[in-house]
Amino acid sequence: MLKSLRLAALVSVITSLPFGLASAFAEPLKVVASFSIIEDFAKNVGGDRIEVTTLVGPDGDAHVYEPKPTDAMAMSKADVVLVNGLHFEGFLQRLVEASATKASIVELTKGVEPIKMKEEHEHAADDSHADHHHGDIDPHAFQSIANAKIYVKNIADAFCAADKEGCDAYKANAAAYTQKLTETEKDVKAAVASIPEDKRTIITSHDAFGYFEHEYGLTFLAPEGISTEAEASAADVAALIKQVREDKASAVFVENITNARLIEQIASETGLKVGGTLYSDALSPADGPASTYIDMMHHNVDTIKGAILGS
Numbered sequence: 001m002l003k004s005l006r007l008a009a010l011v012s013v014i015t016s017l018p019f020g021l022a023s024a025f026a027e028p029l030k031v032v033a034s035f036s037i038i039e040d041f042a043k044n045v046g047g048d049r050i051e052v053t054t055l056v057g058p059d060g061d062a063h064v065y066e067p068k069p070t071d072a073m074a075m076s077k078a079d080v081v082l083v084n085g086l087h088f089e090g091f092l093q094r095l096v097e098a099s100a101t102k103a104s105i106v107e108l109t110k111g112v113e114p115i116k117m118k119e120e121h122e123h124a125a126d127d128s129h130a131d132h133h134h135g136d137i138d139p140h141a142f143q144s145i146a147n148a149k150i151y152v153k154n155i156a157d158a159f160c161a162a163d164k165e166g167c168d169a170y171k172a173n174a175a176a177y178t179q180k181l182t183e184t185e186k187d188v189k190a191a192v193a194s195i196p197e198d199k200r201t202i203i204t205s206h207d208a209f210g211y212f213e214h215e216y217g218l219t220f221l222a223p224e225g226i227s228t229e230a231e232a233s234a235a236d237v238a239a240l241i242k243q244v245r246e247d248k249a250s251a252v253f254v255e256n257i258t259n260a261r262l263i264e265q266i267a268s269e270t271g272l273k274v275g276g277t278l279y280s281d282a283l284s285p286a287d288g289p290a291s292t293y294i295d296m297m298h299h300n301v302d303t304i305k306g307a308i309l310g311s
């Protein structure tokens with residue numbers, strides 16, 4: 001109580017200072033990013049005007065993440081909380097409540113055209129009477145670079161709302177970064193175009209690449225659905241192996257956030273070779289091949305292309 005009174009007093013002092021003086025004392029905007037990809041976007045837009053705390057770090061799995069006490073602490077101090085939304089962060093609601101944060105929770109998928117989970121999992125779910133909801137929305141919108149640009153615009157808008165003085169800088173940073181995303185988009189499209197059409201079906205662990213598929217025209221099959229929360233059933237795996245044989249999938253990949261065991265089993269049963277690691281729901285650590293979003297998109301498509309074309 002005392003603390004919040006003091007904070008209120010401090011805020012009123014700062015806001016009543018003359019314009020230039022307030023900025024000289026301005027602290028960085030305290031930003032919480034729910035996972036590593038959003039952290040990277042936020043840093044590109046915010047530069048040194050912001051200080052980011054990330055909840056689910058490199059190689060982390062946001063679907064099954066268990067928040068730590070320090071996460072609640074960061075949330076309670078945050079000015080802006082950036083999340084994916086579309087139920088990607090299953091832990092989020094509990095954490096928001098536990099932290100009693102007053103920050104605005106900004107869902108970066110606002111304005112994205114959502115796509116639904118793949119039908120094969122709906123049918124598999126019917127067969128096994130698994131607990132699945134029809135028409136579940138795929139939350140992995142960031143796997144389309146066109147969508148990444150929407151995330152970036154939403155971040156700039158959120159930072160402008162929280163820090164009006166920085167708005168010109170945020171908008172300029174967002175424009176420069178969006179330009180780099182456009183270049184990356186061209187590279188990804190060119191890489192996919194170089195893969196023969198009849199070789200564009202591949203396998204990963206879970207359905208994280210629906211937006212990539214929709215945008216760039218590869219077909220991804222996976223034993224697990226849009227969340228890693230429920231393990232793939234034997235029926236799911238059998239259905240996938242059958243599909244592999246029918247669709248003549250060209251390659252199989254492990255993901256950085258999931259156990260490789262299931263993919264290795266599918267590889268050995270179908271005779272496909274594991275083509276490498278794709279970064280699905282998290283970036284790599286700083287010394288890895290996908291420590292930024294742009295590096296991740298390049299790494300993924302290059303790994304796919306390399307495995308299929310054998311280069």
Ligand code: ZN
Nearest residue numbers: 208226227281
């Ligand atoms: Zn996922």
